[in-house]
Amino acid sequence: xxxxxxxxxxxxxxxxxxxxxxxxxxxxxxxxxxxxxxxxxxxxxxxxxxxxxxxxxxxxxxxxxxxxxxxxxxxxxxxxxxxxxxxxxxxxxxxxxxxxxxxxxxxxxxxxxxxxxxxxxxxxxxxxxxxxxxxxxxxxxxxxxxxxxxxxxxxxxxxxxxxxxxxxxxxxxxxxxxxxxxxxxxxxxxxxxxxxxxxxxxxxxxxxxxxxxxxxxxxxxxxxxxxxxxxxxxxxxxxxxxxxxxxxxxxxxxxxxxxxxxxxxxxxxxxxxxxxxxxxxxxxxxxxxxxxxxxxxxxxxxxxxxxxxxxxxxxxxxxxxxxxxxxxxxxxxxxxxxxxxxxxxxxxxxxxxxxxxxxxxxxxxxxxxxxxxxxxxxxxxxxxxxxxxxxxxxxxxxxxxxxxxxxxxxxxxxxxxxxxxxxxxxxxxxxxxxxxxxxxxxxxxxxxxxxxxxxxxxxxxxxxxx
Amino acid sequence: xxxxxxxxxxxxxxxxxxxxxxxxxxxxxxxxxxxxxxxxxxxxxxxxxxxxxxxxxxxxxxxxxxxxxxxxxxxxxxxxxxxxxxxxxxxxxxxxxxxxxxxxxxxxxxxxxxxxxxxxxxxxxxxxxxxxxxxxxxxxxxxxxxxxxxxxxxxxxxxxxxxxxxxxxxxxxxxxxxxxxxxxxxxxxxxxxxxxxxxxxxxxxxxxxxxxxxxxxxxxxxxxxxxxxxxxxxxxxxxxxxxxxxxxxxxxxxxxxxxxxxxxxxxxxxxxxxxxxxxxxxxxxxxxxxxxxxxxxxxxxxxxxxxxxxxxxxxxxxxxxxxxxxxxxxxxxxxxxxxxxxxxxxxxxxxxxxxxxxxxxxxxxxxxxxxxxxxxxxxxxxxxxxxxxxxxxxxxxxxxxxxxxxxxxxxxxxxxxxxxxxxxxxxxxxxxxxxxxxxxxxxxxxxxxxxxxxxxxxxxxxxxxx
Numbered sequence: 001x002x003x004x005x006x007x008x009x010x011x012x013x014x015x016x017x018x019x020x021x022x023x024x025x026x027x028x029x030x031x032x033x034x035x036x037x038x039x040x041x042x043x044x045x046x047x048x049x050x051x052x053x054x055x056x057x058x059x060x061x062x063x064x065x066x067x068x069x070x071x072x073x074x075x076x077x078x079x080x081x082x083x084x085x086x087x088x089x090x091x092x093x094x095x096x097x098x099x100x101x102x103x104x105x106x107x108x109x110x111x112x113x114x115x116x117x118x119x120x121x122x123x124x125x126x127x128x129x130x131x132x133x134x135x136x137x138x139x140x141x142x143x144x145x146x147x148x149x150x151x152x153x154x155x156x157x158x159x160x161x162x163x164x165x166x167x168x169x170x171x172x173x174x175x176x177x178x179x180x181x182x183x184x185x186x187x188x189x190x191x192x193x194x195x196x197x198x199x200x201x202x203x204x205x206x207x208x209x210x211x212x213x214x215x216x217x218x219x220x221x222x223x224x225x226x227x228x229x230x231x232x233x234x235x236x237x238x239x240x241x242x243x244x245x246x247x248x249x250x251x252x253x254x255x256x257x258x259x260x261x262x263x264x265x266x267x268x269x270x271x272x273x274x275x276x277x278x279x280x281x282x283x284x285x286x287x288x289x290x291x292x293x294x295x296x297x298x299x300x301x302x303x304x305x306x307x308x309x310x311x312x313x314x315x316x317x318x319x320x321x322x323x324x325x326x327x328x329x330x331x332x333x334x335x336x337x338x339x340x341x342x343x344x345x346x347x348x349x350x351x352x353x354x355x356x357x358x359x360x361x362x363x364x365x366x367x368x369x370x371x372x373x374x375x376x377x378x379x380x381x382x383x384x385x386x387x388x389x390x391x392x393x394x395x396x397x398x399x400x401x402x403x404x405x406x407x408x409x410x411x412x413x414x415x416x417x418x419x420x421x422x423x424x425x426x427x428x429x430x431x432x433x434x435x436x437x438x439x440x441x442x443x444x445x446x447x448x449x450x451x452x453x454x455x456x457x458x459x460x461x462x463x464x465x466x
Numbered sequence: 467x468x469x470x471x472x473x474x475x476x477x478x479x480x481x482x483x484x485x486x487x488x489x490x491x492x493x494x495x496x497x498x499x500x501x502x503x504x505x506x507x508x509x510x511x512x513x514x515x516x517x518x519x520x521x522x523x524x525x526x527x528x529x530x531x532x533x534x535x536x537x538x539x540x541x542x543x544x545x546x547x548x549x550x551x552x553x554x555x556x557x558x559x560x561x562x563x564x565x566x567x568x569x570x571x572x573x574x575x576x577x578x579x580x581x582x583x584x585x586x587x588x589x590x591x592x593x594x595x596x597x598x599x600x601x602x603x604x605x606x607x608x609x610x611x612x613x614x615x616x617x618x619x620x621x622x623x624x625x626x627x628x629x630x631x632x633x634x635x636x637x638x639x640x641x642x643x644x645x646x647x648x649x650x651x652x653x654x655x656x657x658x659x660x661x662x663x664x665x666x667x668x669x670x671x672x673x674x675x676x677x678x679x680x681x682x683x684x685x686x687x688x689x690x691x692x693x694x695x696x697x698x699x700x701x702x703x704x705x706x707x708x709x710x711x712x713x714x715x716x717x718x719x720x721x722x723x724x725x726x727x728x729x730x731x732x733x734x735x736x737x738x739x740x741x742x743x744x745x746x747x748x749x750x751x752x753x754x755x756x757x758x759x760x761x762x763x764x765x766x767x768x769x770x771x772x773x774x775x776x777x778x779x780x781x782x783x784x785x786x787x788x789x790x791x792x793x794x795x796x797x798x799x800x801x802x803x804x805x806x807x808x809x810x811x812x813x814x815x816x817x818x819x820x821x822x823x824x825x826x827x828x829x830x831x832x833x834x835x836x837x838x839x840x841x842x843x844x845x846x847x848x849x850x851x852x853x854x855x856x857x858x859x860x861x862x863x864x865x866x867x868x869x870x871x872x873x874x875x876x877x878x879x880x881x882x883x884x885x886x887x888x889x890x891x892x893x894x895x896x897x898x899x900x901x902x903x904x905x906x907x908x909x910x911x912x913x914x915x916x917x918x919x920x921x922x923x924x925x926x927x928x929x930x931x932x
Contacts, residue, residue: 100870101877105826139868304813305881307822334881335868347770347810356773360571402605402801402885404566404913405920407927411567415771415800419868420886447870454871461873 027429028052029072031063032395034082034409038369039384042362044409050083052391055429059387080399081423082409084365085384086146086168086392087338088372090297091238091276091326093152095124095132097139098453100330102461108244108306115461116331122460123453124181129154131449133161136336138441141167143337143419144394146427149238149274149297149326149376151211153182156196159206165440166430168392170376172211172238173197175222186222194229205428209236209274209376215259216247223266230272236295236377237268241275244308248280260285269294274375276326277302278316279309286312290319295375298367300344302328313345314353317363324372325364337419342368346414361414391429397421493895494518495538497529498861500548500875504835505850508828510875516549518857521895525853546865547889548875550831551850552612552634552858553804554838556763557704557742557792559618561590561598563605564919566796568927574710574772581927582797588926589919590647595620597915599627602802604907607633609803609885610860612893615704615740615763615792615842617677619648622662625672631906632896634858636842638677638704639663641688652688660695671894675702675740675842681725682713689732696738702761702843703734707741710774714746726751735760740841742792743768744782745775752778756785761841764833766810768794779811780819783829790838791830803885808834812880827880857895863887 028051035048037060049066051059061069103115129152140148150158151172162169173193175186183189197208210226210233212218230237241259242248251259260281263269273294289296298311316323325345327336342364349359359367373383382392396417398404403412403421425433432439494517501514503526515532517525527535569581595618606614616624617638628635639659641652649655663674676692676699678684696703707725708714717725726747729735739760755762764777782789791811793802808830815825825833839849848858862883864870869878869887891899898905 098871101873101881104874104877104881105823107822111822135867135870142867301813304817305822307816307820307824309820310817334878337868337884340884344810344813347767348814350773351770351776354773356573356577356771357571358773399913401601401608401909401912402803404601404916405564405923407567407920407924408570411570412800415567415570418803418806418884418886420884443867446867447865450870454873457871458873 023069023071026051026053026058026070026072027074029066029070029075030078030083030393030395031066031075032078032081032083033398035060035385036082036084036365036410037385038085038366039386042366042410044082050385050391050393052426052429055390057385057387057389057391060385076424078395078423081395081397082413083385084144084394084396084413085369086382086394086425086427087144087342087368088324088376088383089140089145089148089327089336089338090274090324090372090375091299091328092136092148092150092336093329093331094136094148094150094158094336095129095152096329096331097136097336098128098132098450098457100334102331102457104334111306119457119461121181123457124153126154126157128453129157130161131453133158134165134441134446135450136330137162137165137167138438138443138446139336141425141433141438141441142422142436143339144396144422144425145336145338146392146394146425147373147376147378147382149209151213151238153180155193156199159196159200162206163203166205166427166432168382168427169206170209170236170238170378171196171206172209174211174213175226176213176217177219177222178217186219186225190222190225190229194233197233197235207235207376207378209238211238214240214243214247215262216251220266223268227267235272236274236375237272238274238276240277242280243277245280258285260288264288277308278311279303281312283315286315286319286321289316289321293322295322295324295371297324297326297375298345299326299328299341300348301341302332304344304348306332310348310352312352313349314355314358317359322371322374323367324375325368338368339413339417339419339422343414361408361411364414365410391426393426394422395424397423489535489537492517492519492524492536492538493540494857495532495536495541496544496549496859496861497532497541498544498547498549499864501526501851502548502550502831502876503851504551504832505852508832508876516851516857516859518892518895521856523851523853523855523857526851542890544861544889547861547863548879549851550610550860550862550879551835552848552860552891552893553610553808553834554790554842554849555606555611555614555793555802555804556740556790556838556841557765557794558602558614558616558802559795559797560602560614560616560624560802561595561618562795562797563602563802564594564598564916564923566800568797568923570800577772585923585927587647589923590619592620592623594919595623596627597919599624600631600907600912601916602796603628603631603633604904604909604912605802607891607899607904607907608888608902609805610862610888610891611802611804612858612860612891613839613842613844613848615675617679617704619646621659622665625662625666628672629669632671632893632898634848634893635672636675636702636844637662637672638675640677640679641692642679642683643685643688644683652685652691656688656691656695660699663699663701673701673842673844675704677704680706680709680713681728682717686732689734693733701738702740702841703738704740704742706743708746709743711746724751726754730754743774744777745769747778749781752781752785752787755782756787759788761788761790761837763790763792763841764811765792765794765807766814767807768798770810770814772798776814776818778818779815780821780824783825788837788840789833790841791834804834805879805883805885805888809880827874827877830880831876857892859892860888861890863889
């Protein structure tokens with residue numbers, strides 16, 4: 001080896017050294033078979049690389065050029081993988097993953113009254129929320145989700161847990177008319193919520209949304225207070241709206257108004273509104289959502305499982321409404337798998353609209369990434385693979401039997417890929433899933449905690465039924 | 467060690483030796499965390515074992531007892547797995563897996579006229595069918611399917627390929643009015659079909675069904691011939707029927723009859739009928755199917771993706787119709803994953819019926835196993851884990867994050883499991899998937915062939931579009 005050093009350097013070697021000296025230093029260079037940036041367009045880039053520095057994407061470029069232009073601390077080769085923006089789960093109740101499969105195949109009210117609500121009032125505390133969030137985030141990272149919008153008690157614990165893990169989240173500041181373990185009055189809900197918002201104001205990774213539960217469970221007074229406070233905060237208002245036709249009918253009987261009509265009267269139908277579920281919509285309601293740039297979160301599997309109804313996704317998109325995708329909680333799905341969910345969205349929209357061209361693959365991917373980011377007011381920072389945005393990136397391995405042959409990688413991601421094909425995940429440039437291994441979470445201890453909660457909860461659920 | 471042999475034997479050691487001498491010899495003992503037999507009932511058996519001899523299940527028993535009673539050549543411990551009957555894919559076009567994702571998100575007729583039919587007329591030959599079947603069977607085994615009912619050209623090649631692999635199949639004897647690469651006239655289709663049936667008469671693994679394509683593509687004369695020949699053969703008649711409302715309307719306009727009505731007039735509405743898709747059904751049609759014990763194959767993902775319509779699954783089941791599940795071909799799904807498909811069936815049925823209790827988890831699993839076997843006339847031999855039946859068994863690993871906690875293993879299989887949780891598969895007692903490794907197929911060579919076909923087909927598809 002010493003002899004080599006003494007030898008005169010060839011022109012090529014000199015040029016190589018010069019190139020290295022001139023090369024820009026970056027943290028990570030990911031060389032992939034395909035890159036699907038989503039924005040500015042859905043083009044599938046062949047043999048492209050993503051350059052990352054200080055947590056941000058600084059360039060997308062052909063792989064040959066990337067190796068010349070940059071000197072990366074770490075270069076990662078993914079020769080059979082597609083890179084997509086991290087998936088954004090725009091509606092979930094993360095800690096409820098501890099109730100996954102506790103009660104299936106029953107009518108909504110029996111499910112709530114006999115199982116979910118008793119279980120919640122018995123079990124939900126800070127420890128439950130921490131363990132449930134860790135289980136949920138582990139599942140989400142392993143299925144390509146890099147950001148989720150949550151609605152649950154102890155949002156402070158969810159926020160803290162996500163910061164520890166390095167997971168991006170929008171925690172919902174719950175408001176509901178009745179007292180719970182989290183607060184006793186609507187004033188207290190709003191007070192605790194705004195305090196949490198304030199505590200998180202210097203944190204990039206975790207932001208907030210107001211999360212009034214639903215029009216049927218929140219009175220005018222708290223809604224009015226939210227509107228006033230939100231004139232200053234200007235954060236999303238994340239809410240279940242028109243989940244079922246029954247909810248709409250009941251509202252009309254009680255208030256003389258459809259729920260969306262009441263929200264409009266309360267001046268909450270605006271671009272901060274993130275309306276979840278949205279079955280049972282009139283054409284003029286779709287127009288009114290489009291007019292104010294409100295967002296809709298479609299949860300196809302929950303809507304199917306609870307027999308809630310069909311969200312008119314094609315009509316919403318055609319009207320120009322921003323439609324995102326959410327899994328809902330694991331108790332009504334039963335997973336937090338956004339790849340599964342975006343496929344369900346693409347498939348269901350077609351048969352509901354009687355149109356096989358409705359929600360094509362690229363639209364489904366956009367709904368599950370950029371549209372989610374937009375609903376959460378995060379689209380300046382995430383939702384697509386563009387220079388200047390944070391490096392929230394997911395690698396999907398398309399070399400498996402069930403995704404072959406690959407005529408169109410985007411189509412294969414939407415119509416064939418399962419969560420196990422997610423090999424690597426980065427959030428703000430930090431690799432949180434590395435060859436399917438969680439980096440900042442201990443999977444064994446999460447599984448252990450899940451077993452412990454199951455034993456306690458199952459014993460109580462059995463007892464309460466008998 | 468020699469010293470030990472010389473020592474006087476303890477009572478316990480003697481009793482152990484006696485037990486071993488008295489123990490019944492078997493080939494395989496699978497000790498699982500859970501066993502879900504499906505028949506005689508859906509009970510989840512805790513810590514049970516399955517004893518296998520000569521390809522058949524000889525007993526299901528608590529794991530402690532199994533180890534005492536049997537002396538097995540091979541004992542397999544699956545401490546976090548559920549055993550279920552092998553999944554039965556009741557409708558597919560296996561070789562079309564080579565067209566997976568070739569043309570998505572387009573209307574049915576554009577998809578057929580501009581892509582699928584030109585591709586088929588250009589590419590389908592014996593080599594295509596062999597390579598496509600191998601790719602499809604690899605995918606099916608890796609997702610827990612142990613039997614499939616196929617409808618495609620060169621059924622002889624499909625049969626031979628399945629025999630080589632050890633895969634159970636029911637190959638469709640295609641009949642259609644127009645000439646194809648397989649036959650020139652309906653007489654030739656039926657002649658080749660009955661000859662293949664005859665060639666396979668001593669083969670247990672591969673059986674046959676008539677496969678007239680659909681009422682709109684088969685005239686009365688071939689249908690009448692099928693009926694006459696089938697008086698003797700008595701095999702299933704596997705056919706696309708009422709795939710869309712449009713098909714029904716067109717039939718009424720042309721023939722004055724709804725397709726099912728025409729089949730009844732042709733005396734083909736009987737217990738051999740395996741009617742695939744079946745959207746657009748009148749209540750009296752559902753009654754007529756139930757009355758004669760005909761079977762329906764529900765293909766939820768294909769029906770959604772092609773915007774075909776909703777099969778009234780709950781109404782069919784309530785009427786007593788045997789409803790099985792199929793994936794359809796990979797060109798309209800785009801996978802052959804029965805776990806994914808049975809979840810889609812369970813979810814979709816609920817929202818279509820406005821009833822969250824429709825198609826509960828145990829019904830979905832039964833549809834995907836025993837009901838499929840019944841439709842294919844195989845329920846005496848497979849479809850449930852019962853002593854006397856063939857050992858077609860699938861192990862599903864429920865220890866993964868996304869299936870935790872496990873309150874109800876059956877529910878977690880239906881609502882959370884993905885194909886990658888299928889760890890092991892046995893067909894007639896032979897292990898064809900061993901810790902996710904295919905035993906009788908070379909995955910590398912299948913992938914290589916898929917790439918070669920893609921390159922050829924994609925180049926032609928591009929050229930034919932320009």
